Amino acid sequence: MVPAGATAAGPSSASTAGAGPATDAESVQSRPVDAQHSPFEDMVPLAVEEGPDGDTIAGGIELPENDSARAGLQQMNGTLTRVADESVSWKRTFSTSNATTQVTDVAVGPNGDVYALVSTRDTQADTDPPETTVEVVHATSDGDVTWRYELNASARSALGASGDTLRATDQGVAVTHALPDDDGVRLAELSGGDPIWNETYETDASPTTLRTTDDGYLVAGSVRFSNPWVLRTGQSGQVEFNRTVRGAVDQRVVGAVPTDDGGVILAGSQSNFGGRAASTNTWVSRLDDDGVTRWSRLYGTANETRVQQVFTHRSGILLLEQGRNLRGDNSTTRLRAVDDDDGHQVLAADTTFDGYTTAATRMDGDLRLVGVGDPLSQNLTAVTSTVPVPSSGSVDQSGLEADTGITTNETVYRGQNLRIADRSARGDTYELVRLPGERDDFEPRTVRRIEFDGEAVLESATLPDGEYVLRNDEGEPLVLDNGRVADAGTQSEAAFRVESQEFFRLDTNRTFVDAAAGEDRVSLSLRSERTDYTLLATATDVDGESVSADELRNAFGSVDGFDGVETVNGQPVARLEVDGDVSVNVSAAAFDAGLYDVTLSGADTREAGASASGRLVVARDANRTLGLSLNESSLTVPLGGTDRVNLTLSGVDNGISALSASANRTGEPAVWPDLDLEINATRLSAGAGGGDRRARASATALQGSTGNGTVTVGTLGVDTNRHRAADLSTGNNTITLSIDWVVDEDGIPYAVPNSTTVPVEVVEQTNETSGEPSEGGVGVNGGSDDGEGSSSSEESGSDSEASADGSAGDDTNEDVAAPTDE
Secondary structure, three states: OOEOOOOEOOOOOOOOOOOOOOOOOEEOOOEEOOOOOOOOOOEEEEEEEEOOOOOEEEEEEEOOEOOOOOOOOOOEOEEEEEEEOOEEEEEEEEOOOOEEEEEEEEEEOOOOOEEEEEEEEEOOOOOOOOOEEEEEEEEOOOOOEEEEEEEOOOHHHHHOOOOOOEEEOOOOEEEEEEOHHHOOEEEEEEEOOEEEEEEEEOOOEEEEEEEEEOOEEEEEEEEOOOEEEEEEEOOOOOEEEEEEOOOOOEEEEEEEEEOOOOOEEEEEEEEEEOEOOEEEEEEEEEEOOOOOEEEEEEEOOOOOEEEEEEEEEOOEEEEEEEEOOOOOOOEEEEEEEEEOOOOOEEEEEEEEEOOEEEEEEEEOOEEEEEEEEOOOOOOOEEEEEEEEOOOOOOOOOOOOOOOEEOOOOOEEEOOOOEEEEEEEEEEEEEEEEEEOOOOOOOOOEEEEEEEEEEEEEEOOOOOOOEEEEEEOOOOOEEEEEOOEEEEEOOHHHHOEEEEOOOOOOOEEOOOEEEHHHOOOEEEEEEOOOOOOEEEEEEEEOOOOOEOOHHHHHHHHOOOOOEEEEEEEOOEEEEEEEEOOOEEEEEEHHHOOOEEEEEEEEEOOOHHHOOEEEEEEEEEOOOOOEOEEEEOOOOEEEEOOOEEEEEEEEEEEOOOOOEEEEEEEEEOOOOOEEEEEEOOOOOEEEEEEEEOOOEEEEEEEEEOOOOOOEEEEEEEEEEEOOOOOHHHOOOEEEEEEEEEEEEEOOOOOEOEOOOOEEEEEEEEOOOOOOOOOOOOOEEEEOOOOOOOOOOOOOOEEEOOOOOOOOOOOOOOOOEOOOOOOOO
């Protein structure tokens, strides 16, 4: 989807996309359709499909004019377009006053008939979610709209439309959607504006994909955005199987393809929540014809890409993945093909797309990608390019390598590849059964079917925590010893546990290291209940580039348990042999000046989220010291009220791309600080906490952009309207404000100013001039510290005005579309 409030300045244009670097993938050269002109003119396609005559049908939104991408639009128009010979042959616009409209899906019939899914959201509604309508619209091959059919779709279904829930049939068009109030999922076939048939299925899923099969339909989606759901039906919607696949963590279905034996391949993203942030990996599962999982795999653990779209590919599935970068720089686009038989990769190839992909379609041996260039800018443009799909790629097809063997009545960890051997089993199918715990309300259920040819390797990253048994083809529980089947036994004798190795966070004793002043060592620590295991340590800069092997060796070489530096998935990693909790003292001065994410991961469990990151800022130039000033010398806040002051940095010579600040209060009155950073950032985080004796607030902004000189970077606020406000008394206190670290546009840190003390007075009521800038402000220059805010200095100074825009950079909600014929 495209952010609401995006603006276009000037005509849309296509951009050339070149070959990008590869990690576990080769590179593919993309071809621009036209370097000077987007064939879709002033629209951003959200769905595209090739027609029977080679023309392209696209649905999406018009590029709005004279609005900021970060501001909500009161009206947005949806468009449906036919492109022939790289130019628009006809266009239909859907518009409703005070509403946003999007054409979120298109389908083309065998005779060239066009079907579109059009959604309308009221921008002035008081309801949450806002009132939304969804229609199926039919147009002839010449663009004449002949009928419209309104669906009883849930707002969640409309807002989450993925551009793959509409399919042309021999008689008309099939459509699927969630019903309001979690009343199920509906599948219907329409012709001439009326249903030929419709069926409702009991589930609280949101469908994201619909495909036709030889004997009916395949529908797939997610239950509350976390568990995959799949439905196979006959020609008139009769159920063949309707199954929710209970996973270990968040698994969201993006697409699915049917298999020849009546099964299905599901694909999407799995989120794992490790220390400080979630990681998202590509996930693919193969289900049998009764909905039981045969295999389930994760791919590209360190690549931070998300699945955008899914296509059929020979005997398997083709995935279009894209990185998370939303700025104007080229972001990685990956093509990954996975085989139906056992989940091994047959292709992993990288290309670049000069923008953010919003839709794609398969054209013979190519993919046509369309999207927006720099969606966070105020000069939004539509871009398109054609990417060839290679016949093969440079990937390891040797299959899974076992990390350990299962032993009954012991524990294995999620993410480990588990060895199982039974030399008497040749061509047999065994079942892995999950057993209910004391608080579970399900019966023992089969979660994997494993085909044996003497031995097998079972991945565990997608298994839930819990107790399991392996059963042979006669249903007998099997006792295992280091992966080898020793005997048949009772369920209690054969059971083993699967648990997550959890790293809740990576603690550091400091973030900012002034290497120019001789600072060096940083302590990294994390807790783990697992003993005797291997950690992998990595460090990446703001551009996602890994530090060199020599830098890692110099940083971790003196740590107990250091076992050298190796390359994993194209990335240098330091190998550490540890036992239980981790506490290491590393050399930050081994790194060049920059902002780094240092990550410690379980070597065999990181796919399942056993990973924690800490931030490290290394400064080396003492001559680039910033000054800090406030537009008020003190804050006056009434009981039950708030007051704020601007934060301005001077001496900025190469912009600001990231910064972190903190504010601390001790003693009474128990005022509560908060920080709001405003540097046009795409990633923001903030926190606050404390009690009567002390309180702390912190905020971090990443991937920002500012001007040079004197820049207003945010505000410091003080609040007396929470946490025992009735007991709060008037009086005086102070807030200690620290700029913990600041990084320029090239990722190089500035030397930070000393902390400053801001006086705060709590009064019964404030006068009319409270909150106005005073004649004198607070100014701080020079010095640097470790960002802990332990020292402070205060000087008088003059007010400074910001020379850069400081609009907020939080995520923009996606608008959903609305109808009106042109």
